[in-house]
Each structure stands twice: as C-alpha cells, then as structure tokens.
Amino acid sequence: MPEPIRVGMSEIVVARAPRVLFTLGLGSCIAICVYDFFLKTGGMAHIMLPDSSLSSANTLTNRGKFADTAIPDLISSLQKEGAMKERMVVKIAGGSQMFNFNGLNSQVQIGARNIAAVEKIMAELGLKIVSRNVGGHVGRSVYMDLETGNVTIKMLNSPDVIL
Amino acid sequence: MIENLTPIQLDAIREVGNIGAAHAATVLSQLLNKRVSMTVPQVNILPLTEACDYVGGPEQPMVGVYLRIFGGAPSKMLYLFPEEKALWVAGLLINDPEKCSNLLGEMEISALKEIGNILTGAYVYAFSNFTGINMISSVPALAFDMVGAILSTILADLGEMGDFAVLIETQLTACDESVDGHFFLVPDPGSLATILEALGVKEGCQNQSGSECPK
Numbered sequence: 593m594p595e596p597i598r599v600g601m602s603e604i605v606v607a608r609a610p611r612v613l614f615t616l617g618l619g620s621c622i623a624i625c626v627y628d629f630f631l632k633t634g635g636m637a638h639i640m641l642p643d644s645s646l647s648s649a650n651t652l653t654n655r656g657k658f659a660d661t662a663i664p665d666l667i668s669s670l671q672k673e674g675a676m677k678e679r680m681v682v683k684i685a686g687g688s689q690m691f692n693f694n695g696l697n698s699q700v701q702i703g704a705r706n707i708a709a710v711e712k713i714m715a716e717l718g719l720k721i722v723s724r725n726v727g728g729h730v731g732r733s734v735y736m737d738l739e740t741g742n743v744t745i746k747m748l749n750s751p752d753v754i755l
Numbered sequence: 756m757i758e759n760l761t762p763i764q765l766d767a768i769r770e771v772g773n774i775g776a777a778h779a780a781t782v783l784s785q786l787l788n789k790r791v792s793m794t795v796p797q798v799n800i801l802p803l804t805e806a807c808d809y810v811g812g813p814e815q816p817m818v819g820v821y822l823r824i825f826g827g828a829p830s831k832m833l834y835l836f837p838e839e840k841a842l843w844v845a846g847l848l849i850n851d852p853e854k855c856s857n858l859l860g861e862m863e864i865s866a867l868k869e870i871g872n873i874l875t876g877a878y879v880y881a882f883s884n885f886t887g888i889n890m891i892s893s894v895p896a897l898a899f900d901m902v903g904a905i906l907s908t909i910l911a912d913l914g915e916m917g918d919f920a921v922l923i924e925t926q927l928t929a930c931d932e933s934v935d936g937h938f939f940l941v942p943d944p945g946s947l948a949t950i951l952e953a954l955g956v957k958e959g960c961q962n963q964s965g966s967e968c969p970k
Contacts (some may be wrong), residue, residue, distance in 0.1 A: 601804045601907060617813030617903020620911050640803070640914045654912060657914055690908040691821050691896035701909050731904025748816055748900055
C-alpha cells in the first residue's frame with residue numbers, strides 16, 4: 593500500500609489509485625476533491641480564500657491559496673493526466689465557521705464566502721458538485737481514496753461521513 | 756515587510772509582548788489563586804501554509820478563545836488550552852468541580868470566555884499603555900475543535916495580504932501544571948508598522964532620506 597499523500601494548505605495534488613490523498617484540520621478552508629472514476633485518478637486542492645482579486649498583487653505567487661485560481665489549476669492538472677471533464681466527480685468539504693460572534697462581523701465568515709466561491713466557479717466550469725459536507729462550526733479532516741473515489745470526513749465529536 | 760524584520764524590531768515586539776503577557780499572567784494567577792509562570796514571548800514569523808501544524812499536530816483537540824482587537828493597531832488575540840486543562844480552569848471558576856464534568860457545557864464555555872476576556876483586558880491595557888496605541892477588544896468567541904482548524908481559520912484572512920503571519924506567543928503554566936495555555940497576539944498586516952513606529956524602531960526599515968525602503 594503506497595503512502596498516503598498529505599495535501600497542505602494552499603496545495604494542489606493529483607495522484608492515481610491506490611493512493612489516498614488527505615488533509616487535516618480544515619476550518620474555514622475547503623478541500624475540493626475531483627475524481628475521474630474511469631482512470632481512477634483524482635486530485636485535491638486545499639484552498640484558504642475565495643478570491644485572488646481581493647489580495648494584494650504580490651501575493652499571487654501562490655495560486656493554490658484562492659478558489660478562483662486553484663480550481664482551474666486542479667482541473668487542468670487532471671486533464672494533463674488524461675482525465676475528462678465529463679467523467680469528473682466533484683466533492684467538497686470544509687468552509688465552517690469555527691467561531692460564532694453571536695451574529696456579529698459577517699465579513700469575517702470566510703467559510704461561507706469560500707463555499708459560495710467554489711460553487712460559483714464550479715458552475716462556470718460546468719462541473720456539478722455531487723456531494724458536500726460544508727458549513728457548520730466543526731473542524732474536519734478529509735481522506736480521499738483514489739481506488740473508489742470515496743471521500744471520508746472525520747470530525748472530532750461526530751461519526752465519520754462518507755461522501 | 757514581515758519577512759524583513761530586524762533583530763532590534765523583533766526584540767521590541769517581544770518586549771511589548773512580555774509586558775502584556777506579564778499582566779495577563781498576574782491576573783490569571785489572582786483569578787485562580789495559584790502561582791503562574793510564563794515563558795519569554797516568542798515572536799514567530801509563520802508561513803500560513805504551516806498554520807495547521809503549529810501547535811502539537813493539526814488534529815489535537817483544543818479549546819480556543821478568540822477576540823478581535825480594534826483601535827490603532829487592529830489585531831487578533833487567541834488563547835489555546837488543551838481540553839482537560841480548560842475544563843479544570845472552568846471548574847475552578849464556577850467553583851463546583853463536581854458538577855463540571857468532562858463535558859464542555861454552557862456554564863463552562865461562558866467561564867472560559869470570561870477568562871479570555873479578563874486576560875485580554877490585562878494584556879491589551881498593558882500593551883496600549885506602553886505603546887500609547889488605543890486598543891479595544893471585542894466580545895470573546897469560543898471553539899472546541901481540532902487545533903489546526905482553529906488556527907487556520909483565524910489566520911486565513913491574513914492570506915489576502917501575504918503568506919506570513921507574525922505571532923507573539925507566550926506560554927503560561929501554573930506550578931502544579933493545572934494550567935497550560937498558549938497565548939497569541941497576531942497583529943493585522945498594517946498594524947505591525949504602527950506598533951513598530953510607536954516603539955520607535957520603525958527606522959529599521961527606513962533609508963537615509965527617511966522614506967520607507969521598498970518591500
């Protein structure tokens with residue numbers, strides 16, 4: 593069994609079965625899992641922020657950080673491996689709001705903004721998000737099995753969820 | 756500019772962190788009626804991509820109390836306690852250790868938030884007295900979850916400005932190890948310059964003509 597590959601914050605990793613891709617301790621970040629069931633090839637992107645245009649220009653060195661740059665990069669890396677858009681299955685997890693300020697500071701809710709951005713970009717690319725485990729107030733660890741395409745979400749105080 | 760802090764600037768930031776944390780430690784000691792020791796603050800320049808792994812592994816369950824600081828130098832303040840220490844502290848404050856089971860109930864959450872509030876008050880008061888920068892703290896918010904999720908969420912918005920966060924970190928420990936917490940002050944990107952200016956060490960990043968040198 594090959595070593596599982598950890599996808600760090602603002603990283604994009606593409607691999608094939610029988611590998612497992614995983615990322616730990618997602619808060620407001622989102623793990624975007626895209627899988628081609630025919631090739632058993634998939635990729636995971638771990639984004640931090642919704643929109644690269646809001647950032648100061650010199651930070652754009654890291655395209656994996658933003659939803660609007662990371663998602664197209666993830667899709668094109670998969671296509672380089674031979675994956676076809678028509679066969680791609682998209683699953684997302686994360687985007688929670690870890691701290692609740694009793695309704696105050698809505699602009700701080702990066703989680704919700706991340707979810708909205710990912711949904712919008714996927715729609716623009718013509719990709720459907722088949723399943724998701726997003727929002728709420730929980731931290732998540734995400735494991736993507738490239739043999740089956742199953743995405744398992746582990747949380748601290750609730751049972752595992754399989755997407 | 757974060758990456759180019761000079762040793763003198765780091766020292767100056769460490770010193771204000773020291774003063775703030777010392778006040779917070781005194782208050783915590785009075786609150787718990789125990790001797791509390793603190794480490795010399797560390798000023799860490801942390802790549803945001805490593806935020807998840809910063810305190811004892813990303814999936815470590817911890818209680819985080821988070822406050823925003825407004826005013827002259829907007830910042831974030833975060834307290835992290837391991838779960839059992841947090842429950843112990845809460846039990847002490849509620850003064851009913853029996854009732855305070857191993858569950859983080861509403862009372863315990865409220866008690867821990869209040870501790871965060873009081874400690875931040877002490878920290879910010881000392882900080883703003885020393886620097887002359889006006890600072891006010893928000894109401895506290897609490898999360899009990901994987902520490903990676905807590906830290907990455909708090910630091911995420913710094914990603915809009917750059918790839919690094921400056922963390923002024925102190926560790927407080929009671930002599931009988933009943934308390935063991937990490938305290939972080941994270942200045943917003945623009946605030947660092949304000950703090951350095953107030954401390955009189957901004958010239959570390961100035962050339963002869965007095966204008967700011969390029970980043």
